[in-house]
Amino acid sequence: MEGKALGLWKDWRLHLVVLAIVLVTEFIGQHRIPVGVGIILLLPMLYAVIIGIAIYFTPIVTKKQSHNAETLVYITLTLLIAKFGVQAGPALPQLIEAGPALLLQELGNLGTILLALPIAVFLGLKRESVGMTHSIGREPNLALITDKFGLSSPEGRGVMAMYIFGTVFGSIFLGLISGFLATATPLHPYSFAMATGVGSGSMAAASLGPLVAAFPDMADTITAFSGASNLLTSVTGLYASIFIGLPLTEKLYKVLSKRRNKNGTETEIVNNSQNITETEKQNEDRKSKVVK
Amino acid sequence: MLKNIQEWILLFIIVASLVVLGNWVGYDVMPLDAIPGILVLVGVSMIGLIIHKAIPYKGIPSIAYIGILAFIITIPGVPGQEQIVEWTTKVNLLAIATPILAYAGISIGRSWTDFAKLGWRTIIIGMFVLLGTYLGSAIIAEIILRIQGII
Numbered sequence: 282m283e284g285k286a287l288g289l290w291k292d293w294r295l296h297l298v299v300l301a302i303v304l305v306t307e308f309i310g311q312h313r314i315p316v317g318v319g320i321i322l323l324l325p326m327l328y329a330v331i332i333g334i335a336i337y338f339t340p341i342v343t344k345k346q347s348h349n350a351e352t353l354v355y356i357t358l359t360l361l362i363a364k365f366g367v368q369a370g371p372a373l374p375q376l377i378e379a380g381p382a383l384l385l386q387e388l389g390n391l392g393t394i395l396l397a398l399p400i401a402v403f404l405g406l407k408r409e410s411v412g413m414t415h416s417i418g419r420e421p422n423l424a425l426i427t428d429k430f431g432l433s434s435p436e437g438r439g440v441m442a443m444y445i446f447g448t449v450f451g452s453i454f455l456g457l458i459s460g461f462l463a464t465a466t467p468l469h470p471y472s473f474a475m476a477t478g479v480g481s482g483s484m485a486a487a488s489l490g491p492l493v494a495a496f497p498d499m500a501d502t503i504t505a506f507s508g509a510s511n512l513l514t515s516v517t518g519l520y521a522s523i524f525i526g527l528p529l530t531e532k533l534y535k536v537l538s539k540r541r542n543k544n545g546t547e548t549e550i551v552n553n554s555q556n557i558t559e560t561e562k563q564n565e566d567r568k569s570k571v572v573k
Numbered sequence: 574m575l576k577n578i579q580e581w582i583l584l585f586i587i588v589a590s591l592v593v594l595g596n597w598v599g600y601d602v603m604p605l606d607a608i609p610g611i612l613v614l615v616g617v618s619m620i621g622l623i624i625h626k627a628i629p630y631k632g633i634p635s636i637a638y639i640g641i642l643a644f645i646i647t648i649p650g651v652p653g654q655e656q657i658v659e660w661t662t663k664v665n666l667l668a669i670a671t672p673i674l675a676y677a678g679i680s681i682g683r684s685w686t687d688f689a690k691l692g693w694r695t696i697i698i699g700m701f702v703l704l705g706t707y708l709g710s711a712i713i714a715e716i717i718l719r720i721q722g723i724i
Contacts, residue, residue, distance in 0.1 A: 333678015
């Protein structure tokens with residue numbers, strides 16, 4: 282990533298566009314929309330991502346700017362990570378106290394499998410659903426599925442679709458629901474702070490923003506928990522997928538598809554997935570050898 | 574390496590200015606007040622990037638070095654800690670997030686045509702995929718925090 286950075290500062294067109302977006306969106310400021318029992322928070326960063334997408338389709342920016350923007354996301358993200366860090370340091374005693382919750386909430390990512398896989402199977406998807414719902418589908422998961430099944434397999438198509446969905450819609454969606462859930466459900470803002478470590482920097486920023494804006498007096502602790510959770514997910518996320526997420530998805534998929542296909546197709550699918558599990562095991566062996 | 578550092582410095586000058594200006598317009602922090610804080614954040618980020626570049630083992634991402642370094646220098650008792658905390662408090666988190674998502678939007682534009690082809694089933698499942706992770710983690714955290722009596 283850093284290797285490609287040479288000469289990017291010269292892309293004045295890109296930086297001026299972003300400057301204009303920042304000034305306009307910050308000038309518009311925050312808005313709160315009450316929806317039933319909760320509040321949807323509209324933050325400048327939410328307008329920024331939408332305006333950014335819209336501007337891509339105008340002659341103001343070209344594909345070149347769009348490519349360059351990717352590295353700039355990364356560079357700016359390092360500042361956010363540093364900010365996470367400096368807010369987490371003073372909260373060290375609280376982090377230690379909340380350690381068990383921080384560690385165990387990582388397993389919450391399995392909630393995706395339990396919630397989304399049944400829906401995917403219900404909507405009629407086959408093996409694609411395994412790729413789609415085994416995790417949140419960011420870069421490490423894309424790599425994992427490609428490694429196990431190949432990118433042109435049904436599982437590969439599934440994870441790719443989810444990757445594209447998350448890239449385009451993830452930060453917008455999480456930015457909208459995070460403030461709403463925190464105000465509408467009885468769950469504590471600290472719990473949602475820990476949940477923001479989903480495995481993507483921009484999604485974390487988008488889901489953390491409304492929490493900080495909705496609960497300003499808890500902002501320091503919320504940011505500290507969020508930072509710690511993000512760091513943990515970046516370390517443990519892939520392994521949780523390999524050892525728990527994907528095997529659990531396979532099992533649950535078998536159960537669900539059996540129930541769905543009570544006719545002749547059932548055996549075929551079961552056989553198929555058994556074959557796949559076999560190859561997986563071989564892959565797993567190979568990998569563990571490599572690790573050793 | 575030197576060329577990289579030079580390039581990073583130029584890029585950080587640009588993004589730091591964006592943050593400071595957004596911080597001014599959106600959160601009423603005068604640029605002069607925010608400059609020490611943003612310099613600390615830039616410094617930490619630079620050091621993290623340099624460590625990542627200098628160490629041959631690339632298994633640890635540079636953001637891990639950055640996060641841990643920023644964490645260590647602000648642990649209570651570390652020399653200069655109070656000053657660093659005071660400076661960086663002036664740089665609003667949301668002011669950093671806005672330029673990130675503005676750049677992200679422009680970068681995302683390229684994926685839009687792929688996104689448009691996805692179909693309604695993918696979009697519905699996608700929302701539950703995100704919701705599942707987010708809500709799942711929050712529920713587990715809530716249970717543990719309540720058992721511990723923290724909340």
